[in-house]
Amino acid sequence: MLYELRVENLLLMERAELRLTEGLNILTGETGAGKTLLAHALDLLLGGKARSGIVREGAPEAYVEGVFAIPPGCDRDERIPDGSEELVLARRVWPDGRTRAYVCGRAATVADLRELGSRLLSFYGQHEHRKLMLTAAQLDALDSFCGPEQQELRASYGEAHDRVRELETRAAELEGLAGARDRELDLVAFELREIEEVAPSEEEERELGAERDRLRNLEALRGAAATGVGAIAPEEGEGAGVMLARAAAELESASAFDASLAGLAERLTALRYEAEDVAAELSSYLAGIGASPGRLEHVEERLGLFARLSRKHGGTIAEVLAHADRCRAREAELRDADVALESVTGELASAVATRDRIAAELHAARKRAAPRLSEAVLERLAELAMGDASFEVRVKPREGGYGPRGADAIEFMIATNAGMPAGPLREVASGGELSRVMLALLSVAHGAAEPGPAGTGGLLVFDEIDAGVGGRTARAVGEHLRALSAGRQVLCITHLPQVAALAARHFTIVKDGSVSPARTTVAPLDGDSVVGELVRMLGADEDDRAARGHARELLKAA
16 A cells, blocks of 8 residues: 655656545546656656656756555565564656665665565556557466466476577577588688697797897897906906905905904905806806807797787687687587487477477466456456447467467457457457456456455556546446455546546646746645536536536535
């Protein structure tokens, strides 16, 4: 049950608060006043998409909040605080399209709103009845009537159907492989052989690159090493090593007179030894830096092979090696294609058998339920001023065989007048008749509310489901909506005074065009204000006595 709905800055609606009662709640107003805004507000609470431009001009944000009774059997989790007696869903929308959801004052996700909202209310929009012209919607209606076991069976069938499609695709791929296998095997084997003959590695590529740089610059390397040896230990004359030794000896002698020089003498001695070690290593480097004839050409050729493979297979040696792994895997797959096809064919046969078995169970349940649904809808159509109508749910094979929902196609057949042959609902029924068939189906689907405290049933929201009807039929539709509201809440947006007169609580929405931007307000009606609104809905002037008398008669008959 929805206790209260608050809306702020949603298009024309600056601020509105609706306190609903149990039973039939009615919302009326002039065309263009913004009645559908409340339907959109409820859709936002259900996790619906926020349309661009829905924030009132000049407002920083729009806000929608619904205060609901916690439904019986609702599992309390971290989203619903302990001790809570109400469930509060809310949504903020900013002008740039961003939104934020809340559950009981805590930040939540749109998915949380969608999950919780689906337990709290069911929404049926203005054009819901048009969906009845689709065979898929008719199939969904029949399966819903079959009960929760049918929904579980449909879920199992969906998984089986997807598995069959997956295996059929795989089998087709393997059959295609068989035709082009030899040609692709030759190509894969050639590319793999080309890589394996070179046998590249990332480490070898790094080492060869460094060696190539060294071989290309041998003379510069020899010259640098020789200069270093000559500076430290030349063949003729004194080098840095001898000078360091002499300086260390002088300082060591002088340290007898000043002890602070002893440490410096030791450091010079260490430098002398380090310099002599460097000179020895440079001499060894000079002796071994030579290269065998043709070595540079060999290195260049090897690196050229690496570069050619890299250009062909991804740009790096790592990619070349990965391509080789893929070639090996593909070669094994191609060689094992016959074995794989045999295995997939066996799996496919088993999957098809499972799918067919579940489809047969779905079909049997639909055949059993179809006459019961036909009878239940006929009973309700009689209550909706279609007592001469005939209605039949036909279950027939689906064109094209098995589909995502089974092997059946459903066709609602109707004759709206006695003695007329029945035809498909999509071809025979008018807009008003479609609305009544939709209402009859919803009445069958929801039935009476579950036993329990008054008003604990879920909220049903109808946005002009009575479109296309009038006169006595409109009264019958209203009576049906009121009967449907027994033990639960129904909120109906309507243009029909015959329906509005049956309200347990009546709200009206009025647009004020004297301000900019225009503003709509929502107010509850009672007493004479209800009569005045019914007069307006009858299309009469406010002071029309006959219309006011008619309005009072409608209320009296309710």
